[in-house]
Amino acid sequence: MTQSETTSAGHEQAAPTYETVPTGAGEARVAWYAGTEPWAVLALGHGAGGGVEARDLQALARALPAHGVTTALVEQPWRVAGKKVAPAPKTLDTGWRGLWPALAEPRLPVIAGGRSAGARVACRTGRELGALAVLALSFPLHPPGKPERSRAEELLGAGLPTLVVQGGNDPFGRPGEFPAGPHGLVEVPYGDHGFAVPKRAPLTQDEALAVLVGAVTEWLVTLR
Numbered sequence: 001m002t003q004s005e006t007t008s009a010g011h012e013q014a015a016p017t018y019e020t021v022p023t024g025a026g027e028a029r030v031a032w033y034a035g036t037e038p039w040a041v042l043a044l045g046h047g048a049g050g051g052v053e054a055r056d057l058q059a060l061a062r063a064l065p066a067h068g069v070t071t072a073l074v075e076q077p078w079r080v081a082g083k084k085v086a087p088a089p090k091t092l093d094t095g096w097r098g099l100w101p102a103l104a105e106p107r108l109p110v111i112a113g114g115r116s117a118g119a120r121v122a123c124r125t126g127r128e129l130g131a132l133a134v135l136a137l138s139f140p141l142h143p144p145g146k147p148e149r150s151r152a153e154e155l156l157g158a159g160l161p162t163l164v165v166q167g168g169n170d171p172f173g174r175p176g177e178f179p180a181g182p183h184g185l186v187e188v189p190y191g192d193h194g195f196a197v198p199k200r201a202p203l204t205q206d207e208a209l210a211v212l213v214g215a216v217t218e219w220l221v222t223l224r
Helices: 055-067 089-104 117-129 152-156 205-223
Strands: 004-006 012-014 017-023 026-033 040-045 069-075 110-115 133-137 162-167 184-188
Touching (some): 017 089, 026 055, 026 089, 040 089, 040 117, 040 133, 040 205, 055 069, 069 089, 089 110, 110 117, 117 152, 162 205, 184 205
Parallel strands (some): 040 069, 040 110, 133 162
Antiparallel strands (some): 004 012, 017 026, 026 069
């Protein structure tokens, strides 16, 4: 552990520790945010257009350890290698499978999750890897403007307790476009694919992230 920081709620939050993990797709990197008296690990992968600095991933990493959930932000090998374009889904899955033993090393139940492409990876692989559940942030239901190219089968086929958290204005799939299924669905009003809200919205960016964090925290309680 290195220097600690103070969260917006005023609690001391230890800085993460980092682990490099070899996988069949190259070296991945995990930032570990240790939970207080942890009962589970939440592993979160990033999207195809960015890394673990995404606002939703960072907000969860700051908030959840105080609720007993060790949060692992996973940087896929292509990002670690400095590449700007994500590889094919099969390669993303290979990287995720390869680092799973490191995620399970604390010998706690592991919840597979991620945002966008990372959410798809979690849905595709969670059950086979023995995940407790799946958290899908900004699930890319379809490419923008192409609803006919649906990826609903990945979500519906997860086979585990699943929560989707979706921005109300996400061009990759607004909440009303999602099919009925066994998953839970929470809307972050006015949020885009990165959960950014416009300045004219009747809620602030911090309030939008509070909706996301609150929904995830409540859902995690149901998994204990």
